[in-house]
Amino acid sequence: MLRDITIGQYYPTGSIIHKLDPRVKLAGTFLFIISIFTFENFLGYVVSLIYLGTVIFISGVPLKYILKGVKPIIFLIVFTAAIHLFFTSGDDVLWKFYALKITFTGLKKAAFMVIRLLFLITGSSIMTYTTTPNRLTEGIEKSFGPLKKLHIPVHEFALMMSLALRFIPILMEEADKIIKAQSSRGADFEEGNIFKKISVVVSILIPLLVSAMERARDLALAMDARCYHGGEGRTKMKPLRYTEKDYISYCIIFVYMVSSVAIGRFI
């Protein structure tokens, strides 16, 4: 049962969005998020909505799936909206009840916040739905490559990420086995109060941690044996290469940025 969990939520449909270079998608998502925080009127969001809707439509990922990502943060959205709604000061009071008051500015601010958060989540989830975790890691490594000059270990971080992704299913399987082993010795995962439950979880976590350490040691040795000596002088089997569609996408992103910010700020 634990094995079915996938990290990164990749949803393969084989669309053109899926085939784009991960760097394009990273840049696109990043710029999109910046754009939605610069708007000062609702027209900007209309442009963003059209843009986002088109991308979702082309990607072929069902809308239901994308909205599922919003669910865990509904509370956060409501909370932020409430704060903005009730605690924004202004003269244009619409409704007043003792210390609580709703102003027109507050209403506008709250609406902006809700839209921004919704767009933030859907915009970034469309990236994870269309990019495999490994491609994403490669994209991050390549995009942040220049930071190597500042002695930031970009390659090492990227490698750590991809190794972690590789070992997730293995550790899941292991956890499954440990749970079975502990239940067969009488550990009860269902009953008892919260403290009892925590102590039972510890009986899974400690063996899991020990085995993860052992695996890490083995893996380090195996990598050493296969001539791993850091990122220097490494070549790639599947290097990231831009193709025509990536350049076109960059142009589309640029056009979106200019038009949406122009509309959102100055009209």
Next chain:
Amino acid sequence: MIKSENLVYEYKRNISDNKEDRIRVLDGLNIDIEDGQFISIVGHNGSGKSTLARHLNALLMPTGGTLWVNGMDTSDENNTLSIRQNTGMVFQNPDNQIVASVVEEDVAFALENIGVPTDDIWRRVEKSLATVGMIKYREDAPNHLSGGQKQRIAIAGILAMKPRCIVLDESTAMLDPGGRKEVIDAVRELNSKEHINIILITHYMEETIYSDRIFVMNRGRIVMDGPPEHIFSDISMLKKYNLEAPQAVYIADRLRKEGFVINKPVLSMDDLVSVFADYKIGVGNVDRGKKS
């Protein structure tokens, strides 16, 4: 190709705060392995066989004496990378040595490390996957494969480096009998077709019968050295080192003691079957051949 002179490896262990204990794992080994040979190293737990394997790949450096791999001194750090290219190593746990989430990318890992150009990587990955018979799984995720298949991928990953020697450090210990056969068949083929030196470290005596030479290790020393027929001719000696001869050898030995005349060396079950077949057609003394 692999030669050692008085190879010693020891490490320190703290017994109490200011007392140290020196543990000698390898105790003055002198080995000389020629190119293209299939060598098996056996020995019970703690005999130093895995430590020896790790020296061959410069994962460990001798604390005394010298080891040359392909003429290169392993204690010189400038040689480390070329020694590791030359001598690949397959480990025990199939899961813990696979680096990538896609089979072909894992095979490419070593090539990426040594800086082979991209086009070359593709060619060499394809060739070595084909050699171990795993080409149709090239785009699969390794966690869906069996243990034997994972070990074959590990072998392919080494093969892509074009090594002259492959060390298998108890690589069959965690596999089922089918997986063990897969791996042994794969390395035997590499040995006979590509003339790659194979050094097989194992607990399973049945796997050693195809080798050119067997080293028996005990307490950091090589105590027996010779072809399988020679090693398995003395079961009592093997017993002394806590080792069991293959079942077929054992049966043949018992039969000889019962008075059967078996002239050929018997190592595998196939040998034994052919001996029995000879009895059936009346080559040996038939009268006692019915019960056994």
